[in-house]
Amino acid sequence: MNTKAQDAFMELDYPYPMDKKEVVKNINIAYADIGKGEPILFIHGMGSYAPAWKKNISELKENFRCVVVDLPGYGKSSKGKFKANMSFHKEHLFALMDSLDIKKFHIAGHSMGAQIAMHMALDNPGRIKSLILSAPAGIETFSEQQKAMFRAITPEQTASVSDEQYRINLEANFHEMPDDAEFMYEDRMMIKESPDFMNYCYTITEGIRGMVNEPVFEKLGDLKPPVLIIYGKQDKLIPNKYLHPEMTTADIAKIANKEIPDSQMELIENAGHFVHFEQPEKTNELIKNFIN
Template sequence: MKSWTYPYPVHEIVLADSLRMAYVDEGEGPVLLFVHGLGSNLKAWTKNIDSLKSRYRCLAIDLPGYGRSSRGNYPYTMSFFSEAIAHFVTALDLSEVHLIGHSMGGQIAILFSLQYPEVLSRMTLLAPAGFETFSEMETAWFEQVYTPEFLLQIPEDQIIHNFEINFAQMPADARFMIEDRLALRDSLEDYQAYCKMIPKCVLGMLREPVADRLRHIAVPTQVIFGEQDRLIPNSVLHPQLTVRSVAESGQAHIPNSRLELIPNTGHFVQWEASQRINRAIIEWQEKE
C-alpha cells in the first residue's frame, strides 16, 4: 500500500510485462538480497538491514502483489516469484548474491537457487517453507478452506492472534505489522486483492514442492529455525511433527549446509532474534 511508511527510500523498477517491483537499496559491498514471506513485505528485514548495511549492499524487495509492488491478476506461484526475482537480478546486474529468504520467501529462494545458481554465492533460509511436505488430500483441504471469502470474514481479534503466533513472544516493536494489516482493511479494493492473492500463494507453495529437490541445491546454504516456531510444522495436519524434525529432515538433504535452532524464538526469527541472525549472516558471508 502506498500509504505505508517505509524505513528507507523506496525505489521502483519495471520488469517484464509491466510488473513494478518496489525495493530498498542500502549500503555498499557484497550483495545481500532479502525475500520476505507470506503476508509480509520488505519491512520485515528492517532490523537486519539496519545492522548489516554498514558491511554489505542490502537489497530487500516487495514481492509482486505485496507492499508497494504492483498488484495484478498474477499466478502467484513459486515459479512466478522466482522469475520476477531473476528479472530483478538481471535488471540491477547483480552477481555473487547472498540470497536470504524467510518462510514462503525461503521456498522461493530454494527454487531460485535451483533455477539460477550461477548468480548466487550462498543462501540463508530462515524458517523456510518447503521442508514440510503435504499430501494431495491435505492440499485439497487447504484449497477448500483457505479461500478469499474465508479471509475476508476473519475478525480483527483473529488477525491480531495470527500475527502474535509468528513469535514466541511478540515484541512491541513488531506491532506495526498488525497496524498495517488492519489499515489495509480500510481500503476494500486493496483488501479484496490481498485476500485473493494469499490463497494463490498458499496453493503455489503446496503445488510446487521442493523437498525432493533439496539434494540438488548447489550453493552453500545455512538453515535457521526458531525452536518455538508455531507455524512450521502445521499443528493441525501434522501434530506428530516437531520444528526440529522438520528442520533436520530438510537440511540433511542439502549438500554443503548447516542448521541452527534458536531457543525461545518463533517463526519470525529474523525479527525476534535479529542480533543472532545478523551474526549468522555475517559468519556465513565471510566463511571461506
C-alpha cells in the same frame, strides 16, 4: 489489474525509502537498495512485506549490499490477480536483479520467501552464491488430501478474518510478540480499507497454492550453493500443529540439514516463526559469519 488504487498500501510507513522498477510489463516491484559489499536479496514471507527485515537490514547494510523487496501483490508493489506462485516470483526477482546489474548474489528468504529462494537456486545455481533460509517452508511435506485443503482456501476467506483473529494469527508468528512488532498489526488495519485489499488476498491464496503445487522437498539434494538453515526453536507454525502434531520444529530443521548437501543448521532459542525479527542480533551474527 488495479495498479493505481493502492492508497493505503502506499501510505504505509517503511524504515527505508523504496524505489520501483517495472521488471515485467505492467508490474512494478518496490525495493530498497542499501549498503555496499556482497549483495544479498531479502525475500519476505506470505502476507508479509519488506519492513519485516528492518532489524536485519539496519545492521547488515554496514557490510553488505542489501536489496529488500515487496513481492508483486504485496506492500508497495503492483497489485492484481497475479498467478503468484513460486515460478512467478522467481521470474520477477531474477528480472529485478538483472535490472540492477547484479549477476551473482546471496538470498535471504523467510518462510514462503525461503521456498522461492530454493526455486531460484535450483533454476539458476550459477547466480546464487548462498542461501540463508529463515524458518523455510518447503521442508515439511503434505499428503495429497492435505494439499487439497490448502488449495481450497479462497481470497474471500482470507479477507474475512476478523481483527481479533488476525491479531491471534499474527501473535502465533512469535515466541512472544515484541512491542516493536505492533506496526505489523497496525499496517494490516490500514490496508484492509484499500480497494486493492482483495487483490492482496488473491495474491496470498495463490501463494498458498503455489507452495503445495511447486514443492521443493524432492529436489533439496540438488541444491548447489551453501545453505544456512535458521529456525526459531519455539516456531508455532512449522510444523503445522494440526496436520503433524507428532513433529517438532527441531525435527523439521534436522530433515533440512540432512537433505541439503552443503548446509548448516541453527535452532535459535526464544524465537518463533519470525526468528530473524525476534532474535535479530543472533540472526545477523549467523548471516555475517556464514557469508564471510
